[in-house]
Amino acid sequence: MSGVDGVSGQVGRTALVTGASRGIGQAIAARLAAEGAMVIVHFGTDESGAAATVEAIERAGGTALAVRAELGVGGDVETLLAGVEAGLAGLPLDILVNNAAAAPTGPLGATTRAEFDHLFAVNVRAPYFLIEQALPLLRDGGRIITLSSVATRMANPAQTAFAMTKAAVETMSRTLASQLGPRGITVNAVAPGATRTAANGAVFDVPGLVEQIAGMTALDRLGGPGDVADVVAFLASDAARWITGQVVDASGGLFLGPRV
Template sequence: MTDLTGRTALVTGASRGIGQAIAVRLAERGAALLVHFGTDRAGAAATVERIGRAGGTAHAVRAELGVDGDVETLFAGVEAVLDGRPLDILVNNAAAAPAGPLGTTTPAEFDHLYAVNVRAPYFIVQRALPLLRDGGRIVTVSSVATRMANPAQTSFAMTKGAVETMSRTLAVQLGPRAITVNAVAPGATRTAANGAVFDVPGLAEQIAGLTALDRLGDADDVAEIVAFLASDAGRWITGQVVDASGGLFLGPRV
């Protein structure tokens, strides 16, 4: 069963792109949503409005991640909305974008990547655990960059490798509470936020040619996988990295 009626989910970075799609999909399955955003207030409002128009329940919570006090700011808003109710699903989606190859990444950019992509998810999970019910779900969005050698994304891939390791180890720690912990690794995914990137002549076709399913992904492809893991149907999957790339760069297509 993928019905999430009666459950409450927190999705970070849900004002656009994959995070927005995840929030909308969980709401479609019946969950009440806490829509986190950092700076894109209009995008978060659009996510909340879209869920509301479809008959769902959603509230926006703001916190800039990667700065001092970020997690406490986030959970002040989360706890105000929950008002004593438990949290059922946590989706760590918010992330800073790749900073560039080794020769161009500055220490400040590197530190920012780790603050947003590693430190924030780690301490969000830590802070969420007292609120998360037994049998709950934790899903962190990783990247196919962890299994591909892309010199333009070395530091970014390192951060995603860290959260994959976090997911495996937390799965063991939280298993006695029947809390599943998994990561989902998207590949090249077209969204409203990054669509212009794939408009470069020939790029979309080139990536599709490297993908077993012969197309770019979209945000709904990823959201569907997260919704499955968040549901009762995903109860026996934990400590895994689920590839959500359509088979990007698996090998030559003959």
């Protein structure tokens, strides 16, 4: 079934996108809905953002519903999956996108133990156990896609603990691809680079920062949420059925080496 830009459509399929109330997650939810999937929009605290995501999807002719669950706390996955099962109303889950993540907290010496534990609870523990507990809902031939970061291949002292969490989910994706392959389930990670969203736009208002990052990027610009969402949509499609256990760099070629 043909979909947007020639990517196989998702008509009749269901998807869960965590952290879909804004930014990249919101774009992924909208993109999958545009392909025809019924999308469950997970959010932690941003109820108005989740409602806006659902409203935009429905206004465009898609189907979506919002489910609230704070990640990184006791019972987080159970709360989320209870809402997901209620929303699916007996349907299987076809696509699981682990997008929700806690942001970098600073370099060694600045990150507290509590912040370190929170990073791992949200960025590693939550997706790991969400996958584990969602497997009975996930159909054979389904898709699991987890958002990583180019921070795993760059030495950025300001993001050490954050990069560690993303390296963990990359390893998780490779090993689960091997484990779940017999069911036809593909498991991949997508690693964005510098991506400007409505939520983080102020970060890039530092004079000269956009030009500096663009100068280190092969495609000579910052990324946008849609750039990443399109890669996720491809991995969720039938066209990507032979791709599993991979980390797909969606950074526009950030920090590949000296530009001459």
